[in-house]
Amino acid sequence: MILEVRSMSKTFGGLKAVSRASLSVGEGEIVSLIGPNGAGKTTLFAMISGFLKADEGSVAFAGVNVTGWRPHKVCRLGLVRTFQVVQPFPNLSVAQNIAVGAHTRLRSRAGALEKAGEVAHAVGMGDRLDMPAGSLTVAGRKRLELARALATEPRLLLLDEVMAGLNATEIDEIIGVIRDIRQSGVTILLIEHVMRAVMNLSDRTYVINNGVMIAEGTPNEVTQKPEVIEAYLGHGASERLEAMGAGGGHA
Amino acid sequence: MNGFAKSHLGWLLLAAALLAVPVFVKSGRWIEFIELTLFVAVLGQGWNILGGYGGQYSFGHALFFGTGAYIQALLQFKYGVSPWIAMWFAVSGGVLVGLFVGYLSFRYGLRGSYFALITLAFAEAFHVVARSFISITEGGRGVQLALNRDPDQAIALFQFTFADPFLKSYGYYYVILALLMIAYGATWWMERSRFGAQLVALRENEDAAEALGINTFRTKMAAICMSAAITSSSGIYYVQKFLFVDPAIAYGPTKSVEALFAPIIGGLGTVLGPLVGSVFIHGLSEVTREAIDAVWGARPGVDLILFGIILVLVLGFAPKGLVGLAEAAWRRVARGGKAQR
Numbered sequence: 001m002i003l004e005v006r007s008m009s010k011t012f013g014g015l016k017a018v019s020r021a022s023l024s025v026g027e028g029e030i031v032s033l034i035g036p037n038g039a040g041k042t043t044l045f046a047m048i049s050g051f052l053k054a055d056e057g058s059v060a061f062a063g064v065n066v067t068g069w070r071p072h073k074v075c076r077l078g079l080v081r082t083f084q085v086v087q088p089f090p091n092l093s094v095a096q097n098i099a100v101g102a103h104t105r106l107r108s109r110a111g112a113l114e115k116a117g118e119v120a121h122a123v124g125m126g127d128r129l130d131m132p133a134g135s136l137t138v139a140g141r142k143r144l145e146l147a148r149a150l151a152t153e154p155r156l157l158l159l160d161e162v163m164a165g166l167n168a169t170e171i172d173e174i175i176g177v178i179r180d181i182r183q184s185g186v187t188i189l190l191i192e193h194v195m196r197a198v199m200n201l202s203d204r205t206y207v208i209n210n211g212v213m214i215a216e217g218t219p220n221e222v223t224q225k226p227e228v229i230e231a232y233l234g235h236g237a238s239e240r241l242e243a244m245g246a247g248g249g250h251a
Numbered sequence: 252m253n254g255f256a257k258s259h260l261g262w263l264l265l266a267a268a269l270l271a272v273p274v275f276v277k278s279g280r281w282i283e284f285i286e287l288t289l290f291v292a293v294l295g296q297g298w299n300i301l302g303g304y305g306g307q308y309s310f311g312h313a314l315f316f317g318t319g320a321y322i323q324a325l326l327q328f329k330y331g332v333s334p335w336i337a338m339w340f341a342v343s344g345g346v347l348v349g350l351f352v353g354y355l356s357f358r359y360g361l362r363g364s365y366f367a368l369i370t371l372a373f374a375e376a377f378h379v380v381a382r383s384f385i386s387i388t389e390g391g392r393g394v395q396l397a398l399n400r401d402p403d404q405a406i407a408l409f410q411f412t413f414a415d416p417f418l419k420s421y422g423y424y425y426v427i428l429a430l431l432m433i434a435y436g437a438t439w440w441m442e443r444s445r446f447g448a449q450l451v452a453l454r455e456n457e458d459a460a461e462a463l464g465i466n467t468f469r470t471k472m473a474a475i476c477m478s479a480a481i482t483s484s485s486g487i488y489y490v491q492k493f494l495f496v497d498p499a500i501a502y503g504p505t506k507s508v509e510a511l512f513a514p515i516i517g518g519l520g521t522v523l524g525p526l527v528g529s530v531f532i533h534g535l536s537e538v539t540r541e542a543i544d545a546v547w548g549a550r551p552g553v554d555l556i557l558f559g560i561i562l563v564l565v566l567g568f569a570p571k572g573l574v575g576l577a578e579a580a581w582r583r584v585a586r587g588g589k590a591q592r
Binding site: 049092148 | 448465
């Protein structure tokens with residue numbers, strides 16, 4: 001296992017955002033984390049990557065206990081996250097943005113810019129290297145976020161809703177890009193609401209609701225589970241669906 | 252011409268022009284004027300490293316100037332240390348103050364106006380200390396260095412008032428020019444280094460920088476040290492030139508304001524910004540003063556009003572400073588040229 005999250009909890013005031021959540025990701029896998037809005041997905045990501053201090057629990061990455069490490073240290077070990085709300089360096093060009101990521105492994109400026117060019121091509125931004133990041137479209141910014149993270153040469157990439165706000169064509173393109181990233185040997189853990197992407201990409205899926213992990217399995221398995229359906233559609237939904245299905249059969 | 256000379260022609264020309272200033276400028280008054288312009292350009296470059304590139308706006312850069320100046324003056328005054336040795340302590344002292352203030356601010360994540368206020372408060376605290384600890388700092392009456400009248404000692408004592416004619420006229424000009432070239436060379440290097448890229452990244456977005464593997468605390472600490480070193484070095488020039496420092500000169504708000512005005516007007520986060528800003532501010536205040544004198548006769552203070560208005564206009568309509576304006580104009584010209592072809 002490249003990532004092992006054990007029994008993590010986080011409370012904000014009176015709200016238990018994440019409660020004893022555990023998950024694990026194997027080398028080379030694409031694992032997704034789904035759940036309704038406010039379920040605690042992003043909070044869990046923030047704890048894994050070091051942006052939030054967990055109340056309890058531990059994170060082990062590549063066999064190293066990284067609980068409580070600051071984000072830059074976690075990143076240097078090879079675990080990097082992207083942000084749900086994209087965070088570009090607006091006054092820098094696309095190439096300069098990506099080069100910041102590349103500098104994590106490369107000291108030389110020329111080397112970092114060259115690497116930035118390569119990564120930009122890999123995610124389909126090769127023609128926008130000199131554009132200021134602030135002038136990119138939403139889709140462009142999402143790609144830039146991905147490219148910057150990739151430039152740090154991660155072993156594990158945490159993607160927080162990289163497809164939110166994209167249209168169908170753009171989603172298909174990003175799905176292709178993510179497949180390529182996995183092909184290149186990077187393990188991926190992603191939060192996603194776009195079910196088409198989740199079904200298409202993931203080897204395994206975790207479902208979190210009200211801060212608690214409620215299901216784990218292949219995408220097809222978890223979407224059949226009654227507790228998952230209820231988490232999304234409300235209490236009793238699973239039975240009602242079944243009843244409707246049975247009724248339909250009689251008619 | 253080799254590749255380096257070609258790609259850096261502008262810089263080489265600028266350096267050559269500055270080195271050759273004494274060939275063209277003979278009037279003592281003008282040399283003095285240029286010297287003070289360069290002095291503020293050095294002061295401002297120190298601020299620009301931390302404020303312009305790093306986005307950490309300090310309102311108390313006099314802290315570093317004053318510490319440099321006081322150490323330079325006191326080591327000579329109290330212990331008879333050679334000024335050439337004192338200057339290393341002056342810069343080190345400035346860096347130590349930078350480490351201290353930086354640690355307190357950045358360790359606890361103070362940003363934006365909080366950082367501005369804490370630097371302002373520290374400058375004021377040092378002002379009070381310099382005034383009160385009379386046994387160490389000579390208090391409010393300041394430190395007056397003995398004037399050297401022996402031309403043979405001019406270099407050894409780093410005082411050019413009674414030196415040979417060339418050194419007497421242009422010695423201090425070359426001192427401030429040397430400091431300027433070191434400061435601007437260092438900034439130029441920084442802009443092209445990993446450190447510079449990471450500093451700008453954390454200015455743009457601290458969380459994203461941290462997520463991408465940048466130790467934002469250490470990067471800010473490095474920036475405040477570099478900033479303090481450059482700004483405190485201007486204190487060396489000041490003390491050797493005027494042979495005097497007191498609490499108000501060292502830690503008063505004037506130097507803090509000058510340090511931030513020059514880069515803001517000239518262009519934040521650009522190598523040339525502080526120099527352009529300093530030339531503009533000093534040129535403007537000189538021109539307005541002369542113009543007002545000619546029209547209404549001596550009216551001290553009126554030039555400051557006009558000066559203020561122009562500052563507001565620059566800030567309102569050229570947020571990226573004069574360098575930003577020039578770049579935009581250059582792009583327009585370049586595009587126009589291409590369109591015609």
